[in-house]
Amino acid sequence: DTCNKISKYLQAQNYECNIIGVPKTIDNDLAATDHCPGYGSAARYIAISTMEVYLDARVYDTPMVCVLEVMGRNAGWLTAATALAAYKGAGPDLIYLPEIVFDMDKFISDVKKVYEKNNGKVIITVSEGIKDKAGRYISEYGSDLAKEKDAFGHAQLGGTAQVLASKLKQVLGCKARAIEFSLLQRCASHCASKTDVEEAFNAGRMAVKYAVSGITDHMVAYERDNTPEYKCNYKIVNLSEVANAEKKIPREWINEEGTGLTQAFIDYALPLIQGESSPPMENGLPRFAKLKKVKAQI
Amino acid sequence: DTCNKISKYLQAQNYECNIIGVPKTIDNDLAATDHCPGYGSAARYIAISTMEVYLDARVYDTPMVCVLEVMGRNAGWLTAATALAAYKGAGPDLIYLPEIVFDMDKFISDVKKVYEKNNGKVIITVSEGIKDKAGRYISEYGSDLAKEKDAFGHAQLGGTAQVLASKLKQVLGCKARAIEFSLLQRCASHCASKTDVEEAFNAGRMAVKYAVSGITDHMVAYERDNTPEYKCNYKIVNLSEVANAEKKIPREWINEEGTGLTQAFIDYALPLIQGESSPPMENGLPRFAKLKKVKAQI
Incomplete structure (x- = not known):
């Protein structure tokens, strides 16, 4: 949604800039993607x-x-x-x-x-x-x-x-x-899911790659392989598919009484929290990275 | 305090039982010990x-x-x-x-x-x-x-x-x-301090050892070596030294304005949080031990 607005604003200002969204939200409520970076962690x-x-x-x-x-x-x-x-x-x-x-x-x-x-x-x-x-x-x-x-x-x-x-x-x-x-x-980055961190990194890299290649008004999305073993693929979708659509938990993943989740949800969510990713520790406490601004390398 | 009460109760009941306390409390407020098991984590x-x-x-x-x-x-x-x-x-x-x-x-x-x-x-x-x-x-x-x-x-x-x-x-x-x-x-055991976990294990082992050797009405206590490098020693103290005494932060470890701690506190606390100890993970989530009751081996 934010991406869509930024893109329209820049076009209105005649400022040439390619916009590729990354569906980062722990809320996991974006349409057109299997799940969102941040959710697994x-x-x-x-x-x-x-x-x-x-x-x-x-x-x-x-x-x-x-x-x-x-x-x-x-x-x-x-x-x-x-x-x-x-x-x-x-x-x-x-x-x-x-x-x-x-x-x-x-x-x-x-x-x-x-x-x-x-x-x-x-x-x-x-x-x-x-x-x-x-x-x-x-x-x-x-x-x-x-x-x-x-x-x-x-x-x-x-x-x-x-x-x-x-x-x-x-x-x-x-x-x-x-x-x-x-x-x-x-x-709580000390408790992050390695799967999530790796996918998020890939999503960011792809967004830059697409933007540099001239594509705009799209979002990177996750797509899950329809196989027993979990595998996450990346694609891009049109921003208009995503804007203002809110993805909720399907009713059939919630038990009949409305007080618990079914195995279908476990099968969906369990692969997303696999692996441990903790920031580097120093004196028993995390050392946070201080980023410098550098030009992206593809 | 609890130990003291239990010991007195058992004596009153003529039930022979040696009581050795372990100063477990995250509050870290027990007298006669440098710090308490649980606090570091x-x-x-x-x-x-x-x-x-x-x-x-x-x-x-x-x-x-x-x-x-x-x-x-x-x-x-x-x-x-x-x-x-x-x-x-x-x-x-x-x-x-x-x-x-x-x-x-x-x-x-x-x-x-x-x-x-x-x-x-x-x-x-x-x-x-x-x-x-x-x-x-x-x-x-x-x-x-x-x-x-x-x-x-x-x-x-x-x-x-x-x-x-x-x-x-x-x-x-x-x-x-x-x-x-x-x-x-x-x-939050996923975030435990390795130093704390190891010391706690030692404290428990010592308590059993002393109790079996015939000592009662004492508590295992930590004593810190007065050396630049942190080292924790174990001793036993009389329960009466501990009961009802509450150890607070010394005034000189708190800054003058009363809104922060001095370096003396950092020097005290930093060694206690060293090392990472996480429970074994299974499917990205902790596997908690289910203990069976077995006779203690010294």
């Missing part, structure tokens, strides 16, 4: 962190309800990545995506069932953007509370997870903790 | 994540104020670990610890200075347990807001970071984001 961070929280919640014998909030206003790709943790036996019991209308009563009943079955241990993951059938964000439920007295001007009652954890505390009378992966999920 | 996770947030905040040219909340009710060891990120040039501008009385006016003035100097980029790290001079937790400031209407029963306005971010939004009129490391800081 964010998905890997989210899956690993969810597994670790799962383990932490099982250290004590007391009931423990955790609501983990993952980025995603309209598409649940990042939240769905927590299904990879469940696939490994250490993940959420319930997953709520923006693709499915959220119903508070059903939610409470879902959680109660797991709570009773699992001796009070429940891990729930939610997209920040879940909405009720009236189209209202669940995160807005909290602002009802703060509306009356707004001493800090912009204060609000936290996000989706906090609203849900508060509700569960009230209903179940137990400890319920809200955890937001927040910015960490988009910047 | 949590400190490493916190330092790395802070560096990543720093980098993320510099991606855009717009002002960005981030308040990162770290665990620690009375001792600031974990929050102080963010000074390691600053030492690497990608850390907080301001650090607020429970060891220093928190003053909201001074805080706002501190932040304003950095905000103007750094073109609106400010990274602040705070301990959850900072208090004002009346002894009131800053996190409680938020509940004033929610007091009026408490629809969810237990709802409250998030934690310390959220209170401060709301305040800064109001005062500076810019985007201010609150991030809590929450449970992640105590369970």
